[in-house]
Amino acid sequence: MVLTDLGARLHGALNQLSRASVVDDKVIDALLKELCSALLESDVNVKLVSSLRTKVKNKVKRNLEEAEKAGGKEVNKKNVVQKAVFDELVALVDPGIEPYKPTKGKVNVLMAVGIQGAGKTTTCTKLAVHYQRRGFRTCLVCADTFRAGAFDQLKQNATRAKIPFYGSYTETDPVAIASLGVEKFRKERFDVIIVDTSGRHKQESELFEEMVAISSAVKPDMTIMVLDASIGQAAEGQSRAFKDSADFGAIIVTKLDGHAKGGGAISAVAATRTPIIFLGTGEHLNDLERFAPQPFISKLLGMGDMQGLVEH
Amino acid sequence: WSGIFSRLTGSKVLSKQDLQPVLAEMEKHLMDKNVAKDISEKMCDSVGAALVGKKLGGLSSVKSEVQSSLSSALTRVLTPKTSTDLLLDIQRKRSASTVSYDNALPDPYTLTFVGVNGVGKSTNLSKVCFWLLQNGLRVLIAACDTFRSGAVEQLRVHVRNLGALQDELGVGEKKVELYERGYGKDAAGIAKDAITYAKENKFDVVLIDTAGRMQDNEPLMRALAKLVTVNNPDKIIFVGEALVGNEAVDQLTKFDRALKDFSGAGTGGGQRKRGIDGIILTKFDTIDDKVGAALSMTYVTGQPILFVGCGQTYTDLRQLRVNHIVQALLN
Ligand SMILES: Nc1nc2c(ncn2[C@@H]2O[C@H](COP(=O)(O)OP(=O)(O)OP(=O)(O)O)[C@@H](O)[C@H]2O)c(=O)[nH]1
Ligand SMILES: Nc1nc2c(ncn2[C@@H]2O[C@H](COP(=O)(O)OP(=O)(O)OP(=O)(O)O)[C@@H](O)[C@H]2O)c(=O)[nH]1
Ligand SMILES: [Mg+2]
Ligand SMILES: [Mg+2]
Numbered sequence: 001m002v003l004t005d006l007g008a009r010l011h012g013a014l015n016q017l018s019r020a021s022v023v024d025d026k027v028i029d030a031l032l033k034e035l036c037s038a039l040l041e042s043d044v045n046v047k048l049v050s051s052l053r054t055k056v057k058n059k060v061k062r063n064l065e066e067a068e069k070a071g072g073k074e075v076n077k078k079n080v081v082q083k084a085v086f087d088e089l090v091a092l093v094d095p096g097i098e099p100y101k102p103t104k105g106k107v108n109v110l111m112a113v114g115i116q117g118a119g120k121t122t123t124c125t126k127l128a129v130h131y132q133r134r135g136f137r138t139c140l141v142c143a144d145t146f147r148a149g150a151f152d153q154l155k156q157n158a159t160r161a162k163i164p165f166y167g168s169y170t171e172t173d174p175v176a177i178a179s180l181g182v183e184k185f186r187k188e189r190f191d192v193i194i195v196d197t198s199g200r201h202k203q204e205s206e207l208f209e210e211m212v213a214i215s216s217a218v219k220p221d222m223t224i225m226v227l228d229a230s231i232g233q234a235a236e237g238q239s240r241a242f243k244d245s246a247d248f249g250a251i252i253v254t255k256l257d258g259h260a261k262g263g264g265a266i267s268a269v270a271a272t273r274t275p276i277i278f279l280g281t282g283e284h285l286n287d288l289e290r291f292a293p294q295p296f297i298s299k300l301l302g303m304g305d306m307q308g309l310v311e312h
Numbered sequence: 313w314s315g316i317f318s319r320l321t322g323s324k325v326l327s328k329q330d331l332q333p334v335l336a337e338m339e340k341h342l343m344d345k346n347v348a349k350d351i352s353e354k355m356c357d358s359v360g361a362a363l364v365g366k367k368l369g370g371l372s373s374v375k376s377e378v379q380s381s382l383s384s385a386l387t388r389v390l391t392p393k394t395s396t397d398l399l400l401d402i403q404r405k406r407s408a409s410t411v412s413y414d415n416a417l418p419d420p421y422t423l424t425f426v427g428v429n430g431v432g433k434s435t436n437l438s439k440v441c442f443w444l445l446q447n448g449l450r451v452l453i454a455a456c457d458t459f460r461s462g463a464v465e466q467l468r469v470h471v472r473n474l475g476a477l478q479d480e481l482g483v484g485e486k487k488v489e490l491y492e493r494g495y496g497k498d499a500a501g502i503a504k505d506a507i508t509y510a511k512e513n514k515f516d517v518v519l520i521d522t523a524g525r526m527q528d529n530e531p532l533m534r535a536l537a538k539l540v541t542v543n544n545p546d547k548i549i550f551v552g553e554a555l556v557g558n559e560a561v562d563q564l565t566k567f568d569r570a571l572k573d574f575s576g577a578g579t580g581g582g583q584r585k586r587g588i589d590g591i592i593l594t595k596f597d598t599i600d601d602k603v604g605a606a607l608s609m610t611y612v613t614g615q616p617i618l619f620v621g622c623g624q625t626y627t628d629l630r631q632l633r634v635n636h637i638v639q640a641l642l643n
Pocket of ligand 1: 281
């Protein structure tokens with residue numbers, strides 16, 4: 001994902017910094033240029049990158065000044081720079097919000113939303129498998145009545161994974177199916193009910209109204225926005241609009257088994273202050289990895305002298 | 313202020329220093345429109361190189377000079393270099409094969425749809441099918457995604473819908489059919505059988521749907537190349553979504569390269585190596601003015617965008633309007 005790649009490039013840039021005899025504006029600018037360049041290549045939002053650049057620069061200046069006041073001439077300027085950079089990167093993937101966690105002995109309704117083809121249906125089954133392995137009684141509801149073959153897709157996935165499912169070939173109202181399905185599984189005391197919905201986009205308001213209607217009908221404990229790792233500059237606008245209408249509380253980034261860096265998804269995190277909870281890493285039912293910002297950053301920084309820089 | 317002065321006198325010769333800030337701004341602007349970083353840079357570099365030393369005319373500013381140069385450069389990249397007239401191509405092939413083999417059945421025209429997962433291959437294949445049917449052609453759809461759950465049923469629904477549309481129009485003969493062999497089978501073989509079936513049953517066109525795959529997945533890319541080698545389709549169409557960012561470059565480069573590297577060996581020997589012949593740009597309705605993927609994709613391949621997908625119904629298929637894209641990119 002974006003930061004892993006970034007990690008390597010940053011380490012290179014920081015090494016350059018270590019070799020520089022003086023850490024002046026020129027050296028800092030070179031480092032920032034490298035950083036921004038890597039972020040832009042990974043599809044992080046252009047405006048976000050600009051603001052990050054300014055923030056880091058100001059922070060470096062301020063910290064250097066403060067450190068000099070406090071410690072005289074002996075300041076380790078490189079550490080000051082590194083810390084400013086990493087703090088901002090952490091802020092980028094970590095909105096500081098705890099996502100909802102399903103608990104046993106209670107009905108937890110999860111609902112997946114997102115743009116067409118992002119990977120919702122596949123991810124719903126992966127999630128179901130994930131929770132089932134952990135001892136939750138899990139089931140799937142297909143509320144996509146629009147896409148050709150949508151119910152067959154979910155049905156085949158669910159059958160392979162031995163997950164109970166609900167859907168209809170004849171009912172055309174997704175709100176009706178979602179309500180009936182969730183109601184049925186609630187009565188049967190399932191722990192985790194996962195509702196799959198059609199793909200949609202902000203430009204078509206009717207599709208958004210439908211999403212809101214499904215949401216009001218099933219009252220999800222957590223709505224999850226599924227985002228394709230390859231999405232570019234449209235990520236921010238789309239995710240903001242989904243946030244406004246569906247108020248999703250978590251993000252899952254899919255297709256990270258490819259070459260995509262996921263910077264668009266990172267921009268969605270920043271734009272909506274919503275945490276990423278899982279990463280999709282393949283087409284198979286087990287290709288799901290848990291994601292938590294802190295361990296991720298620690299791992300990223302777990303290279304030599306970077307350790308400890310983020311622990312304040 | 314020296315810039316302003318020379319603008320008034322109209323005697324300014326553009327230097328690298330004059331251009332640099334304007335080009336940097338432009339580069340960022342293009343990236344914001346979702347053009348891949350690498351390609352934004354290359355476009356601006358070449359515009360810059362062409363402008364250095366040029367006299368700034370009359371009342372124009374550096375910025376407007378850069379903009380108009382960039383506008384022509386963008387138009388050049390986006391304008392198709394090969395024919396985008398599929399119907400003509402199909403017609404040609406049909407008349408060619410009736411001329412060369414007097415009584416033999418003509419070979420159907422074959423199109424293969426390829427691309428990464430979830431971009432809209434199957435949906436836009438169905439839209440192309442609708443368009444071909446409207447033009448009086450008989451179409452066979454070959455279900456060669458034998459991997460993804462529901463892929464076959466998805467096409468079956470489309471064929472049923474398209475058939476029903478035809479019935480409404482009151483056309484007698486069955487003009488669209490699905491050729492499928494279920495899941496788990498070799499896609500190349502199914503495509504081959506479908507083409508044979510199409511020939512025997514006088515279909516004009518075969519549309520081959522393939523499973524989505526990541527461009528770095530070598531086994532899957534090899535399997536796709538095999539499908540191409542075995543069936544030598546008339547056109548290999550890369551389906552890419554307008555939502556994609558920098559990945560557009562990697563996707564197209566690697567699909568094209570993998571097809572060329574892995575195909576063409578074996579059968580016949582003399583067979584030319586096949587790469588991507590054209591592009592369908594999908595989900596154009598989801599991106600507002602962030603139209604940059606159109607540029608990234610055409611820049612990388614030099615191949616034309618044959619259609620633009622702009623919605624989820626059968627009629628949501630358009631021709632690319634180069635002007636429209638250039639305007640949106642510069643605005
Ligand atoms: N390589 C890879 N492919 C994935 C991943 N997740 C989903 N896919 C594939 O992406 C394609 C689209 O996935 P779907 O689950 O159908 O997407 P969706 O969001 O439900 O699509 P709509 O319902 O049409 O909006 C399929 O080919 C999936 O197999 C992933 O993590 N990696
Ligand atoms: N808004 C919009 N959605 C589209 C467009 N084209 C396709 N889609 C939607 O994108 C989703 C994925 O389309 P598919 O045709 O299944 O994509 P695919 O490339 O065949 O997917 P895989 O076979 O799983 O790799 C579906 O929900 C389609 O309705 C388009 O032009 N605009
Ligand atoms: Mg789906
Ligand atoms: Mg498909």
